[in-house]
Amino acid sequence: MNSPLRQASSLPSTGRHFLQIPGPTNVPDPVLRALAAPTIDHRGPAFAELARRVVTRLGPVFGTTGPIALYPSSGTGAWEAALVNTLSPGDRVLCFETGHFAVLWQELAERLGLDVELVPGDWRHGADPATLAARLAHDPQHRIKAVCVVHNETSTGVTSPVPLLRRALDEAAHPALFLVDTVSSLGSTDYRHDEWGVDVTVAGSQKGLMLPPGLGFNALGPRALEAHRTARLPRAYWDWDPLLDTAEHGRFPYTPATNLLYGLDVALDLLAAEGLPQVFARHARHAAATRAAVRGWGLTVLCADPRAHSSTLTAVLMPDGQDADALRATVLDRYDMSLGNGLGRLAGRVFRIGHLGQLSDLHLAGALAGVQMGLAAHGFPADPAGLTAALDVMSAA
Amino acid sequence: MNSPLRQASSLPSTGRHFLQIPGPTNVPDPVLRALAAPTIDHRGPAFAELARRVVTRLGPVFGTTGPIALYPSSGTGAWEAALVNTLSPGDRVLCFETGHFAVLWQELAERLGLDVELVPGDWRHGADPATLAARLAHDPQHRIKAVCVVHNETSTGVTSPVPLLRRALDEAAHPALFLVDTVSSLGSTDYRHDEWGVDVTVAGSQKGLMLPPGLGFNALGPRALEAHRTARLPRAYWDWDPLLDTAEHGRFPYTPATNLLYGLDVALDLLAAEGLPQVFARHARHAAATRAAVRGWGLTVLCADPRAHSSTLTAVLMPDGQDADALRATVLDRYDMSLGNGLGRLAGRVFRIGHLGQLSDLHLAGALAGVQMGLAAHGFPADPAGLTAALDVMSAA
Amino acid sequence: MNSPLRQASSLPSTGRHFLQIPGPTNVPDPVLRALAAPTIDHRGPAFAELARRVVTRLGPVFGTTGPIALYPSSGTGAWEAALVNTLSPGDRVLCFETGHFAVLWQELAERLGLDVELVPGDWRHGADPATLAARLAHDPQHRIKAVCVVHNETSTGVTSPVPLLRRALDEAAHPALFLVDTVSSLGSTDYRHDEWGVDVTVAGSQKGLMLPPGLGFNALGPRALEAHRTARLPRAYWDWDPLLDTAEHGRFPYTPATNLLYGLDVALDLLAAEGLPQVFARHARHAAATRAAVRGWGLTVLCADPRAHSSTLTAVLMPDGQDADALRATVLDRYDMSLGNGLGRLAGRVFRIGHLGQLSDLHLAGALAGVQMGLAAHGFPADPAGLTAALDVMSAA
């Protein structure tokens, strides 16, 4: 018989694994323990109270007072939900190619029967409001029904300026829906669904919300709800209808992921205890420290726009001829740390450092020390000034 | 600040809650503890090993050597997956109205754009092979593309004879796909995907597999895989393609529900340690004991066909004029036990006793004692011979 | 390599073990999860706050406003602590032979160099105040320095009337210290250290406090503290001195059992949420139900004095010629329930049912069903009226 707990916790390791991919993130101990509470009746009063509480408390994290649909799914499911609830077969959707996940979302839209137009990108810059404005100007008949943007590209560490993109839509008086993926930014970065005029915000549990994977979210604006009434893509599992008033009655149309909701309740406590502004400042500080380290080592941050640096992950370009995946394997093998790999066109050329979710200064220091030692072990003479610079950033706070 | 662990575990209770709904079931302690292991990199080698192991070991539970698709979803998602992977818009699907969940699946099929024909039923009998044969005889052009049957109706405690239904299809030489929902039977009742010629088997995590909700499953037969190649319902999240070889490489197309897989690994250990035949015999014994109790109390088992009794739950008809939901509320309030409610047309007239998943003789005895005391408290003079009869059934084993 | 979690949780079992020995008791789930919180610095501020909180909140459970010494030890250690802190070599101690644990405490006292006088008993009655009065009347020189009584004999299910024994001491104006063992009554039965004039109360963690074993307690009255100043038995580990003001500063003289204190904190929450009077009433009700079952089965409760029945356990005499240990083995093997064995002179003749700590009506019903079925399997024709009578007692509440 197998002993899965052991294998899952990498037994011969001498400590807790450093999970520095850009999600799933290091789940806080109180959240992990909450997952182990006995499952309860999802139609009973105790569950209803839990469901109401977590959905209500999610609102401030999304920056919305509107409904939030919560699915037993991955973030990919929440992408699909955003589309099938608002669009009809053949509808045109404008996507910005900011990186691998933007491309995946676009492909998913195509598979659902949408007519997707992709604005190409170099994977080092965010979606450009001027480009959007220009494209909208050429759509006087409003054939574009939705604009899809990834707020924080998990594959590149590049953000897109959601408020400015919204302004471009407004200035064009274009009725397209504005759908935003915040999978790797929500709960880590300032985000305001209502104030920024987003119609559907897509998120998942396993990043800034500090949970294991298994929950997908859609925050819904009034225009999305209106579109929902006439949208004709087939939908059943993802239909928002029975999810619109969970905050009120605490019920779900099918069995929800009970134990993840226990964890979510604790995670929301943790975010509230630290304070969202403090959480965002911490992420920004850790991102700055990480970039300082990267530059100190003599490496290049992938993101080429200083205004677009992600607070939650940093993608690092390896020098030509160096295999980023070999480095990652070294780091995993010698230092029991997982780093993110280069995705799509960046495969082998980039590694990604996740610095989101639960993360302390010392934990990040350990992670950066691991990259620094890993680079050395891999044959790249990383200047120790890298780590020192990161500590300086953190010390200055 | 809230203290969710407390509320979730119903603090003022004097003991562990009795979760006797027909799922989610009482999750074993080792499974709960496994859920609390730190989340790991879903693209790293340790995870791949875990994924391969659990998917491989699921095969014997489904009775298949073919692929099993595993989703972060509820069982409802697995229903949707079975349909969108095998059918095209407008395809005719034949459903048997064996109870509330059969109706829900049918409704879901309609929402996806399928042409559903419902064979009516009285919710007290399973799907009838002769009826199926007769219907197929009137479909010489093979307009019916799929037959959907619920193996074990969670709303009624009535099973349908899967092998005999298969035989009706075979004898009619009808090519319709055979899709079977085993959400509340898998892992508790003998089931043989391959041997019984099922094309897609639908299941979820929160019943016989003894996990919290959050995983959906499709076991895939060769004819289903063939249909998958030409099926034209839009599909993305649910697409089987990237899930066909998880057993081999241990990868998923999007972030899987890592911590539920930890639990699944332990649950599979538990099933293997007890032995599937022993697990099935235990469920049958507990079901017989429960029916003996029901009859001893002077109440009626909803299932009207002795060959069709469910091993995993028993639906009990209250006498006319008695409110089953009031009884359930009494039982919850006084004895901290959740019973299943009557669903759909059975609302208020029926309560359901779940006796599946992890369950010992003494636990069931306590549960039945709670029903007996609850009936008395509710004003129904339940004969104590009911519990005695149940103990006699268990003692005889 | 071994897989202890599995073995410890009795893997092939089909449910949670029924731990119906009179302690350790079934530990509540929230307490178990609390044990798994990371260990912290026992000299840091977070720990000090925890320690102050738990020691302060223990006061009402003991019925005292005085200091409580808390040890990393078993209850046996707390016995030793009570003696070495108050007595000097050769001091005379009067013990009442109410059962096996009273004898063990007496033997421990002898091994420490005390001069122990044992008042013999038949193990079916508690300590008799009249006997104590008579003995004190023959001690005009006050050679007896301490009277040791077990409040609730864990080996017999017989209690002793602590207030009446105190009155005997008072009426004799005898200065002997009054030391009371409440290991299996504290937190389950009304107990009032201050009001009843007890000098040292001895307790442990693994019974009514619903924790795993590993903590011992001494509640200290003013006369005990006075005696402590001049007592000359050697003492170091057990010395009360550095433990007198834990409630104030939250420090311990040596490393305390941190994680058990986490559990104690939660256990105190649970007791407070239910309310101590409700906790005591529940235990009394469960004890009455258990005795009703025993009599209904045609067996004899060991305790021969109706005023002395324990609320926390019931010792049951088997008919002559029947081996109680064989019955227990049958119950463990067939029904995965642990019952207490006969100790000392009761070995093989008695089995004990623990009904203390966390226990619900349904859990007790299951346990009693297990005894009833076990008796039948063992060849004793237990009348099913036993369980019915127990349910009647519980229903009446």
Add this chain to the structure above:
Amino acid sequence: MNSPLRQASSLPSTGRHFLQIPGPTNVPDPVLRALAAPTIDHRGPAFAELARRVVTRLGPVFGTTGPIALYPSSGTGAWEAALVNTLSPGDRVLCFETGHFAVLWQELAERLGLDVELVPGDWRHGADPATLAARLAHDPQHRIKAVCVVHNETSTGVTSPVPLLRRALDEAAHPALFLVDTVSSLGSTDYRHDEWGVDVTVAGSQKGLMLPPGLGFNALGPRALEAHRTARLPRAYWDWDPLLDTAEHGRFPYTPATNLLYGLDVALDLLAAEGLPQVFARHARHAAATRAAVRGWGLTVLCADPRAHSSTLTAVLMPDGQDADALRATVLDRYDMSLGNGLGRLAGRVFRIGHLGQLSDLHLAGALAGVQMGLAAHGFPADPAGLTAALDVMSAA
């Protein structure tokens, strides 16, 4: 109502606390989860198997094939046990003042009525074999009955050469018992009870064994067992007698700390999986890295003898006029890390870095980064070359 889990896990922290005191140590996750398994009957067969297994597997960690007595106690209790089982009132005991804990053990011995002679020390060197030899030479009548040495002084980070001290005893042909405290070395440093001729080895659970506090140990040599027969200090709780054959029958004389034994079982798995030689090498490497950091920062390691450096902790002298406790408070407040304080005569002048138990290179790097940043925040211009030097030591491995 309080919410202790939250407070215990320091809720507003942004990550897992860094517990870098020299014990309790960071408890591995699988050990923590094991603690949460339900408590079982300590007199039943499953427990006996567990007890036999853990006691048997402790042997190699102590380097003994003899009996090991295991107590529900702190390490202080194990000190007391070593003395009361082998000595008689007034026996002379020779202690070496290597630091604070050596002094505490000596004081404990005095309180038990022993005649203690203390060899003074400067707290920067270990016990000197030549001094021992000289002292023994002046004891021709063998009035010294026991020599007590602390293998690894937790207050100073200085070790004593156990084999050389044994040789001094042998060369003097002196029959004194040799009692060694390994509380902060066992399981982290090479130690050989049998081979080195130690008579009683004292240990606890919360350091190299990676458990929470709550278990004390005595490993017993043949001469200690012989002395035990005639020793006359009063003993009851600590008596070795009923503990001598736990490895054989798995029983304890009183209720053992069940859940800590679950944890011990897993901790022994972890040590076996890594391999004791690898565990020792890891500790040595981390100690060398830490000393390199200390020197790089421009600070002084307290231990003045290069042969005596501890593998498990490093005590660091602050420059004159700098308050080590203020530094520790800064580090705790800003970086959520606990460091050990200066004890006894070192109060305020020293801080201690624990690097024992479960510890990975990256975790240590984070801890040292925290000290470096803390020093800077405290106003001490720690040269960043300190951390770089530590990484170099770790990288070289």
